[in-house]
Amino acid sequence: MILKKTSVTRNSFNNLILPFYNPSFFIPVKGKGSRLWDQEGKEYIDFSGGIAVTSLGHCHPILNEVLNYQSKKIWHTSNIFTNEPALRLAKKLVLSSFASYVFFANSGAEANEAAFKLARYYSTKKYHLKKNQIISFYNSFHGRTLFTVSVGGQSKYSDCFGPKPLGIQHAEFNKIETVKKIINKNTCAIVLELIQGEGGIIPASKSFVKELRLLCDTYNVLLIFDEIQTGIGRTGKLFAYEHYGIKPDILTIAKSLGGGFPISAMLTTSEIQSFIKPGIHGTTYGGNPLACAVAEATIDIINTKDVLSGVKKKLHRIIFELNIINKRFKLFTEIRGIGLLIGIVLEKNFVGKIYDILNAAFIEGVILLVAGNNVIRMAPSLIIKESDIIEGMSRFCCALEKII
Numbered sequence: 001m002i003l004k005k006t007s008v009t010r011n012s013f014n015n016l017i018l019p020f021y022n023p024s025f026f027i028p029v030k031g032k033g034s035r036l037w038d039q040e041g042k043e044y045i046d047f048s049g050g051i052a053v054t055s056l057g058h059c060h061p062i063l064n065e066v067l068n069y070q071s072k073k074i075w076h077t078s079n080i081f082t083n084e085p086a087l088r089l090a091k092k093l094v095l096s097s098f099a100s101y102v103f104f105a106n107s108g109a110e111a112n113e114a115a116f117k118l119a120r121y122y123s124t125k126k127y128h129l130k131k132n133q134i135i136s137f138y139n140s141f142h143g144r145t146l147f148t149v150s151v152g153g154q155s156k157y158s159d160c161f162g163p164k165p166l167g168i169q170h171a172e173f174n175k176i177e178t179v180k181k182i183i184n185k186n187t188c189a190i191v192l193e194l195i196q197g198e199g200g201i202i203p204a205s206k207s208f209v210k211e212l213r214l215l216c217d218t219y220n221v222l223l224i225f226d227e228i229q230t231g232i233g234r235t236g237k238l239f240a241y242e243h244y245g246i247k248p249d250i251l252t253i254a255k256s257l258g259g260g261f262p263i264s265a266m267l268t269t270s271e272i273q274s275f276i277k278p279g280i281h282g283t284t285y286g287g288n289p290l291a292c293a294v295a296e297a298t299i300d301i302i303n304t305k306d307v308l309s310g311v312k313k314k315l316h317r318i319i320f321e322l323n324i325i326n327k328r329f330k331l332f333t334e335i336r337g338i339g340l341l342i343g344i345v346l347e348k349n350f351v352g353k354i355y356d357i358l359n360a361a362f363i364e365g366v367i368l369l370v371a372g373n374n375v376i377r378m379a380p381s382l383i384i385k386e387s388d389i390i391e392g393m394s395r396f397c398c399a400l401e402k403i404i
């Protein structure tokens with residue numbers, strides 16, 4: 001049976017959906033690999049990867065097969081039961097990370113919410129009731145629940161939603177003295193993105209992360225890495241912390257984990273696990289069999305030498321093409337990030353024009369993202385074809401020609 005569909009257009013968005021978003025003028029209806037097609041059949045090269053989510057491109061044949069297979073076995077049972085895909089996925093995450101235990105949720109914000117709650121729970125149980133202060137960083141992004149916008153370091157996301165949760169302090173990213181100034185015996189956790197994503201693709205320096213670890217050890221503070229954007233292969237390693245040689249106590253992942261199917265996870269150690277009892281936290285959908293089956297296949301494909309080492313090659317090709325563009329247009333001052341989380345920092349005279357650039361790129365058939373207010377972000381599929389990179393960059397070039 002085919003359900004009856006009514007026709008819809010971009011214009012109906014304004015009459016139907018709350019304007020928390022302002023979607024682009026076209027509606028993608030089909031995707032394959034790094035290409036998308038809209039309602040009119042126009043084709044786009046996708047350098048956005050669904051904001052660092054579709055790391056294996058659109059409709060990867062193996063993910064499609066796994067999703068179809070699981071959809072005929074079992075969809076949902078709730079956490080009254082456990083399920084095979086969740087156990088298999090947890091095993092893979094534990095075997096390939098610092099962690100010994102996993103908690104599944106559905107979105108990045110929920111994984112962080114769980115991480116912050118857990119840090120407070122553990123620290124107040126283990127040490128004393130006042131050990132509940134969280135230190136995070138200006139310009140950081142940790143999600144949109146009230147707790148996570150409050151921990152996040154951009155007030156535009158939390159303004160007018162108060163009263164906010166208490167016990168949160170912000171320090172300056174990559175400035176260890178500002179952390180030393182506020183850390184004390186009541187601090188329970190320090191949380192950071194190893195590369196600030198929404199904030200403009202700003203990597204933490206190695207010495208900063210190393211010193212944070214030392215401070216945490218000195219003050220019995222938990223170190224939390226929010227790898228929601230950087231995890232699962234995005235940087236060319238399964239986790240970005242592997243580039244730093246520093247292990248966290250708690251780590252959160254989401255975006256790439258499900259390759260486009262909503263799922264997130266919080267990973268932690270046996271020490272922290274030993275304080276947890278049934279009932280203190282939970283979620284209806286966490287560990288959903290469909291999501292876990294797709295995530296398991298996603299990790300199987302990404303956590304291979306081929307895909308992970310391919311990230312570097314693809315990055316080099318992108319940088320090569322971008323440098324050619326820059327010779328002509330003097331568009332950017334710097335390319336930053338690690339692996340395929342790429343920030344193109346615009347020259348001063350383009351800063352106010354970033355949305356014009358993105359729009360012109362849409363019109364030419366290439367999809368790019370923004371991060372911060374002066375950075376074009378790219379987070380393409382980790383297995384994007386070289387020919388798609390070249391074609392996408394040539395379309396980007398045409399877009400620039402039209403507006404410069």
Ligand SMILES: *Cc1c(COP(=O)(O)O)cnc(C)c1O
Pocket residue numbers: 106107108109110112141142143144193197198226227228229254255
């Ligand atoms: C996207 C993101 C989040 C929020 O994830 P949602 O799935 O939107 O809740 C949190 N932290 C970082 C670093 C992110 O990039």
